[in-house]
Amino acid sequence: MKNKVSELMDGELDTQEAAALISGLKGGNNLHDDWEAYHLIGDALRDSSKLSINLSQRVSKQLETEPVILAPHTSKYLTKPFRRKMVGLSIAASLVIMVTGWLSMHALHQPQQTLVADNTNMEKMASPIHVINSSPYSKYAYPIEPEEIDDYLYVHGEFSPGTATRGLSTRYVHPVTVAPE
Amino acid sequence: MTRVAQFCLLLLLLPGIAQLSLARNTPDSSNDALYWLTKVAEAPRQHNYQGIFVYYADGIIETSRIVHVVDAQGEREKIEVLDGVARIVIRNEEEMKCYFPDSKTVVTERRWFRKFFPDILPRPFEDINNSYFVKKEKKERIAGKHSQIIFLEPRDNLRYGHRIWVDINTGLALKMAIVDDNRKLEQFAFAELKTGDDIGAESLNSSYSDMASEWKNHNLMTSVLNKRELEWRLKELPAGFRIMIEMKRNLAGKSVRVDHIALTDGIATVSIFIRPMSDGKSPHASGFLSTRGATNIYVRAIDDHMVTTVGEVPLETVQLIGDAVFKRLDSDD
Secondary structure (H helix, E strand, C coil): CHHHHHHHHCCCCCHHHHHHHHHHHHCCCCHHHHHHHHHHHHHHHCCCCCCCCCHHHHHHHHHHHCCCCCCCCCCCCCCHHHHHHHHHHHHHHHHHHHHHHHHHHHHHCCCEEEEECCCHHHCCCCCCCEEEECCCCCECECCCCHHHHHHHHHHHCCCCCECCCCCCCHHHCEECCECCC | CCHHHHHHHHHHHHHHHHHHHHCCCCCCCCHHHHHHHHHHHHHHHCCCEEEEEEEEECCEEEEEEEEEEEECCEEEEEEEECCCCCEEEEEECCEEEEEEHHHCEEEEEECCCCCECCCCCCCCCCCHHHHEEEEEEEEEEECCEEEEEEEEEECCCCCCEEEEEEECCCCCEEEEEEEECCEEEEEEEEEEEEECCCCCHHHHCCCHHHHHHHCEEEEECEEECCCCCCCEEECCCECCCEEEEEEEEECCCCCCEEEEEEEECCCCEEEEEEEECCCCCCCCCCEEEECCCCCEEEEEEECCEEEEEEECCCHHHHHHHHHCEEECCCCCC
């Protein structure tokens, strides 16, 4: 069953198997512990600063012991002169943010230009070009040809620092669909 | 000047400060940092090692066991993928055999530029500084060993960053991450690593070598060509990229040979595959594919040929390189 939990996390189970396993997870048996352990391993590998430790139990315990405060507390900072000063600062800050926002939109957010190297032995075709990388850029998906792509990934493995067989399974290959301009 | 005015002035200056920081105008890499990279490149030729490493990308973990021996017979290696479909690679110098027990298939080929973790750097790598700013970061403990982190920060947005954890004693890469800004696209890391001369050649034995005599054998033939021998040329390439090798090769079980041009910027590699399209098939539209981790794929058609560009670089870069391909004119050369 541990393998099934791992496969569920990797999205490798079909709908029926996944539904059955999720029911098992809800049932409160040991599967839930496996689920949390696998997530913890994944987070550790990702160097996540927020590991998937079992927070739900801790939060429940904390809530049980936490006193409920019904009276609103007042702040010593909310005196009249302080509030007046804060209002002034807020208006000034809002104005500045509007101006800087406008400047950013019109100055910083110009499509980024990337200089492309001139390949000197191709003078006939070569005119230095600039590539416009605007965001979001227009990309569209290409229909998968699994076997052929597998072959190419395998052969390319000679040059890329991958595992011995990275790319040998097309279940990981997917079309890239990016919102059109 | 009142405090409010000072505050406003500071906010007005912020975009300028931000713009300066985006310019990535980084200095030359330090010799010390480059020296660490030399150690990473040379270590696999100097040490025997065996261990277990994990590959992690897009929520998928793949575990492999590796044995690497360097002795009078040369450099030999066995890599066994422990998760999913069984796969075993046996490498003897340049000859590589990949066994697939489930399909009873063995693929044999010669590889000159093999790069299996932790042998991740090309040799020599003098042009790395043009595309990456190499710097030392903090020290960390990986797989029970002390390591120095070296970061290859890209000098533009045409490539990803590479962070390498280098074993202080041996120079072997203990961990590597390909990053897009702060996002980790893929990682390799040893969970367990043993080095030393007591790792002998007997560890390389595989039960599959004998059994495979009955299996289906695909021999991938490669012909390395002289420069400009292919009928394809490349226009302007993205900054820092150069052609590494041009080949004609066959693929497993296919009769048609494909043209293969491999490029590098010193670290990242991109392959261009060009093959004629089958008769009766309409020309393909261009488009993109992606796979696990940092690999992106761009497909386009040139007349009756399909051009597939594969590499561990951003989508823009595979597109730039794929679009740079054109057919040699008769008047060329």
